[in-house]
Amino acid sequence: DAEITQSPRHKITETGRQVTLACHQTWNHNNMFWYRQDLGHGLRLIHYSYGVQDTNKGEVSDGYSVSRSNTEDLPLTLESAASSQTSVYFCASSDLGGNSPLHFGNGTRLTVT
Amino acid sequence: GEDVEQSLFLSVREGDSSVINCTYTDSSSTYLYWYKQEPGAGLQLLTYIFSNMDMKQDQRLTVLLNKKDKHLSLRIADTQTGDSAIYFCAENNWENYGGSQGNLIFGKGTKLSVKP
Numbered sequence: 001d002a003e004i005t006q007s008p009r010h011k012i013t014e015t016g017r018q019v020t021l022a023c024h025q026t027w028n029h030n031n032m033f034w035y036r037q038d039l040g041h042g043l044r045l046i047h048y049s050y051g052v053q054d055t056n057k058g059e060v061s062d063g064y065s066v067s068r069s070n071t072e073d074l075p076l077t078l079e080s081a082a083s084s085q086t087s088v089y090f091c092a093s094s095d096l097g098g099n100s101p102l103h104f105g106n107g108t109r110l111t112v113t
Numbered sequence: 114g115e116d117v118e119q120s121l122f123l124s125v126r127e128g129d130s131s132v133i134n135c136t137y138t139d140s141s142s143t144y145l146y147w148y149k150q151e152p153g154a155g156l157q158l159l160t161y162i163f164s165n166m167d168m169k170q171d172q173r174l175t176v177l178l179n180k181k182d183k184h185l186s187l188r189i190a191d192t193q194t195g196d197s198a199i200y201f202c203a204e205n206n207w208e209n210y211g212g213s214q215g216n217l218i219f220g221k222g223t224k225l226s227v228k229p
Contacts, residue, residue: 042221104155
């Protein structure tokens with residue numbers, strides 16, 4: 001069965017370190033997204049991609065970067081981790097079309113100390 | 114800017130109906146969605162409604178859309194303890210991002226607690 005997997009599930013890092021969160025999907029979807037989920041804020045879009053070599057900034061992109069070198073993967077990099085980036089991060093993918101559902105991974109809980 | 118508002122908590126007894134309400138601001142939204150999040154998991158699409166519809170029913174779920182008031186509701190009939198979760202309302206963010214469903218604006222989520 002097709003799926004979307006995120007790794008690691010949990011990560012603790014120190015302020016200032018570079019961190020990369022992995023996202024891999026086997027749906028063969030063109031569209032991939034990164035969200036962060038915080039209490040009181042719901043889900044906010046960080047970055048998204050509509051295909052290989054395409055990346056775009058979302059609502060809260062400062063301090064994050066993504067790259068899309070193939071269809072399956074969209075890694076999220078925190079260049080210099082800050083305590084404000086402590087959050088749960090969700091990767092999602094979708095096919096084209098407004099009625100195509102977003103498929104979410106199970107999330108990565110990141111703690112920056 | 115665009116915004117999606119929903120109440121944060123709802124508590125019901127098993128067997129009762131649950132109604133989760135949502136208001137949105139982007140009148141150009143083509144689709145409106147309900148997602149469910151269980152503990153420790155990602156969001157899962159429950160149902161969606163096209164903007165030219167007033168109602169959509171899918172087994173125990175009924176979605177009502179009032180475009181004039183920009184109000185969306187999700188009714189769960191015969192609520193079960195397994196329905197306990199966080200429910201997110203979402204709309205397309207067409208103004209900033211256009212087409213893909215992935216560019217959604219989510220509400221903060223309504224935590225549904227079902228008491229036996």
